[in-house]
Amino acid sequence: MSLRRPAKNQPETFEFSSSSMxxxxxxxxxxxxxxxxxAVMALLYIAQKQxxxxxxxxAMKYIAKFLHMPYIKVYEVATFYTMYNLSPVGxxxxxxxxxxxxxxxxxxxxVEACKEKISDKENELSNDKxxxxxxxxxxxxCVNAPMMQINxxxxxxxxxxxxxxxxxxxxxxxxxxxxSYRGRLNTEPENNRKTLMDIKxx
Amino acid sequence: MPKLKVNDIEVEVEEGLxxxxxxxxxxxEIPRFCYHEKLxxxxxxxxxxxEMEKSPKPIASCAMPAAEGMNIKTNTxxxxxxRKGVMEFLLANHPLDxxxxxxxxxxxxxxxxxxxxxxxxxxxxxxxxxPEKHMGPLIKxxxxxxxxxxxxxxxxxxxxxxxELGAIGRGEDMQIATYLEQSMQSELSANxxxxxxxxxxxxxxxxxxxxxxELKKTETVDVMDAxxxxxxxxxxxxEVKRVLPIINEDINEEWISDKTRYxxxxxxxxxxxxxxxxxxxxxxxxxWSEVFKIIKSKFENSSNDKVCGFVGDLTNMETGYIFKEFFxxxxxxxNYDSRSDNRFxxxxxxxxxxxNSSINGIEDSDLIFLIGANPRYEATILNARIRKAFVNNNxxxxxxxxxGDLTYPYKNLDxxxxxxxxxxxxxxxxSKEIISASKPMIIIGESLLKFNSAEYLFNxxxxxxxxxxxxxxxxxxxxxxxCDAATVGNFDLGILNREKNLLEELKCNKFEIVxxxxxxxxxxxxxxxxxxxQGSHGDKGAEIADIILPGxxxxxxxxxxxxxxxxxxxxxxxxYPPGEAKEDWQILNELAEVMNNRKLFNDKDELExxxxxxxxxxxxxxxxxxxxxxxLEFQNEKLNIQLKDYYFSNVIARSSKTMVECNNSKLxxxxxxxxx
Numbered sequence: 001m002s003l004r005r006p007a008k009n010q011p012e013t014f015e016f017s018s019s020s021m022x023x024x025x026x027x028x029x030x031x032x033x034x035x036x037x038x039a040v041m042a043l044l045y046i047a048q049k050q051x052x053x054x055x056x057x058x059a060m061k062y063i064a065k066f067l068h069m070p071y072i073k074v075y076e077v078a079t080f081y082t083m084y085n086l087s088p089v090g091x092x093x094x095x096x097x098x099x100x101x102x103x104x105x106x107x108x109x110x111v112e113a114c115k116e117k118i119s120d121k122e123n124e125l126s127n128d129k130x131x132x133x134x135x136x137x138x139x140x141x142c143v144n145a146p147m148m149q150i151n152x153x154x155x156x157x158x159x160x161x162x163x164x165x166x167x168x169x170x171x172x173x174x175x176x177x178x179x180s181y182r183g184r185l186n187t188e189p190e191n192n193r194k195t196l197m198d199i200k201x202x
Numbered sequence: 203m204p205k206l207k208v209n210d211i212e213v214e215v216e217e218g219l220x221x222x223x224x225x226x227x228x229x230x231e232i233p234r235f236c237y238h239e240k241l242x243x244x245x246x247x248x249x250x251x252x253e254m255e256k257s258p259k260p261i262a263s264c265a266m267p268a269a270e271g272m273n274i275k276t277n278t279x280x281x282x283x284x285r286k287g288v289m290e291f292l293l294a295n296h297p298l299d300x301x302x303x304x305x306x307x308x309x310x311x312x313x314x315x316x317x318x319x320x321x322x323x324x325x326x327x328x329x330x331x332x333p334e335k336h337m338g339p340l341i342k343x344x345x346x347x348x349x350x351x352x353x354x355x356x357x358x359x360x361x362x363x364x365x366e367l368g369a370i371g372r373g374e375d376m377q378i379a380t381y382l383e384q385s386m387q388s389e390l391s392a393n394x395x396x397x398x399x400x401x402x403x404x405x406x407x408x409x410x411x412x413x414x415x416e417l418k419k420t421e422t423v424d425v426m427d428a429x430x431x432x433x434x435x436x437x438x439x440x441e442v443k444r445v446l447p448i449i450n451e452d453i454n455e456e457w458i459s460d461k462t463r464y465x466x467x468x469x470x471x472x473x474x475x476x477x478x479x480x481x482x483x484x485x486x487x488x489x490w491s492e493v494f495k496i497i498k499s500k501f502e503n504s505s506n507d508k509v510c511g512f513v514g515d516l517t518n519m520e521t522g523y524i525f526k527e528f529f530x531x532x533x534x535x536x537n538y539d540s541r542s543d544n545r546f547x548x549x550x551x552x553x554x555x556x557x558n559s560s561i562n563g564i565e566d567s568d569l570i571f572l573i574g575a576n577p578r579y580e581a582t583i584l585n586a587r588i589r590k591a592f593v594n595n596n597x598x599x600x601x602x603x604x605x606g607d608l609t610y611p612y613k614n615l616d617x618x619x620x621x622x623x624x625x626x627x628x629x630x631x632x633s634k635e636i637i638s639a640s641k642p643m644i645i646i647g648e649s650l651l652k653f654n655s656a657e658y659l660f661n662x663x664x665x666x667x668x669x670x671x672x673x674x675x676x677x678x679x680x681x682x683x684x685c686d687a688a689t690v691g692n693f694d695l696g697i698l699n700r701e702k703n704l705l706e707e708l709k710c711n712k713f714e715i716v717x718x719x720x721x722x723x724x725x726x727x728x729x730x731x732x733x734x735x736q737g738s739h740g741d742k743g744a745e746i747a748d749i750i751l752p753g754x755x756x757x758x759x760x761x762x763x764x765x766x767x768x769x770x771x772x773x774x775x776x777x778y779p780p781g782e783a784k785e786d787w788q789i790l791n792e793l794a795e796v797m798n799n800r801k802l803f804n805d806k807d808e809l810e811x812x813x814x815x816x817x818x819x820x821x822x823x824x825x826x827x828x829x830x831x832x833x834l835e836f837q838n839e840k841l842n843i844q845l846k847d848y849y850f851s852n853v854i855a856r857s858s859k860t861m862v863e864c865n866n867s868k869l870x871x872x873x874x875x876x877x878x
Contacts, residue, residue, distance in 0.1 A: 004371070057382070069365075070359075070365030070366070070368075070381075071381045072365055072366055072367065072368035072380070072381040073365060073368065075368060075370060075381055075382075076368040076369060076370055079370040079371050079372075080370075080371065080372045081372075082372075
């Protein structure tokens, strides 16, 4: 991993939409008087959500002014955390887990699928600019490996065909169903539960 | 007060000090990179590891508070091994380019690797390479060398008050940068060069000029502003290569302004190196005896009261004194002055023109009221002190004018002199604040003193403070912020004309001979006057001169300067004047000899002792008779702060290319490469 740089093509302005503004104000209120700057991470995340999963420089400036802090301080935070995207990643942002458990269960097949359907390289937009993918470290769903995350949803128990299907759907603009693609409920054992049979909602 | 043991030596330290400071007190030297006395503690370089009893791991002494009963060891094999490990990691990514690095010879990393470095690297991977960053015309970056101590970041945020530097990225990819690579907008920016323990931030104007061991080092004082920062002037042969700060806790602590540091290349340009005479509008070289002869005949052919003299803003006190003596004794008149504007001055008491609360006093003050002053540009180091007071004590600052960013928040008023009047007549909220403050500071800038109602306001302010018992044995709230190095010294020497307004008379062309010693700020239309200019640089004064006597700059002669607090400090000779130029006092002394066949003083020592006697007498004999005719009228005026261009405030700065670059970078003028 190398230093992530802000994108070359930057929008001139950025402003919170009314819903983002509402959310931001709610978060800022959580902090005691004079410590509002602590809200910077949450606000960056709101900005990222609003702006198709990436944070333009204008948004950093906007947040700095919003919280009365120097630009560089916001810039520092945004460059430090890898989950803030500093360049466009597409409306559908695919994160493929390639940490050991997923890797053992065939995460590289998922990566192949990404390369076929989306773009040759990580962090590159697909032809229609709606989608990009990247490899990430463990997303904490090892029981359902291999898996990937698209925006806020987890897609689990995948293989190459299923992944390609999901990509076909999202590229058509449909919303594929999140969750396990081998028919399990959450992280239930495969071929049904073997314990706690008498508790219905376990 | 916790007591602890360092290498079996018992030390007692104040509450809140760190283990590192305790070790220093016990005489154990601790290597460090990120720790700096004047900055907050970061604890990220790990070089200061020491062994603490009962701790299984070594501790970072800079970040560990000293506590009762600690048993610290700094010289065990355990400690050495730990530090060697740290050093190995620091060097993993540090390039081995010491031979081409400007920090070589004064590099903390270089020095410490002599003790803790290993001769072979176990690191087989490629070294990290970091692109250079742009940080303005003064700071050259070579960020591959950076060891991420973040001293520069902390300095910019804490001391300079411009949060423009930061650490972006993380881990191995962490880089120190300004926001989007803009240059640092601070007058203290170049101090990060001194702070940088490696060669990541080095001096751009000084790049590849010299090695530290080749330079002759002279400890002296600075004359770029009236603060009198203590500096070390490094010279190579005749040339002043660089100016560095030296520590004086009472004045500049450890910092100097960019102008102090970088105007020194002005000492090499535009120099007057031989006497000149103007023939038909053209200057021609002459010899000393020729010019002295001409001056003598000119003086003899005009009556004494048709001669006037002005001393400039950078002249040392000896020159000022001998100039005064020259007029008093050789010419028998007192048409001399050191002011280049019609400012109000009541020198019946010394406290009326100095910064009485002292620079250290700023930290004790609880209310600072700026009237007609912009300390950021008029006295940068003093402004850093005000910022320090604000950061540590949350000192309240009020300014009459909105003077832009002072690096700390302040309340600004409407800038009308009427407002000063009402405040100091006691009827405003601020008046009550001043009364209730235990140690208020009223800082009066030169801009206010130039007003028509300056005297009225000055007396009003002083009386108000007196009436409310703000003058106590250990506190004097009245402060005048002088801008020039020579101002207070000249006032102390009484280089003033109290009877006449020489400037007005000069403007009406009443004089036949005008003698300027380093005075370049006079505005008058020259008619038939014969102008003698003595000074170091060819500037405004030399332009209008008929005869030029080449003098010396502050680094080329010993001389005293009194700073704005009234502290006398000696500037030492670091280099010698160029060509045929002479020390200023010598010129006047020799001129007096030509005129009267008698020198004014036999040598410099006699001059000095005579000057100090005079100063002592002057101090004892201060009476109200010194008072100028009173003008107690009041009229409302809009107070505009007249700032000299910060980077061009005196002849040396005006001759400096670096100052031009600084100014351009401030104005955001892109270099085109065709400026010549």
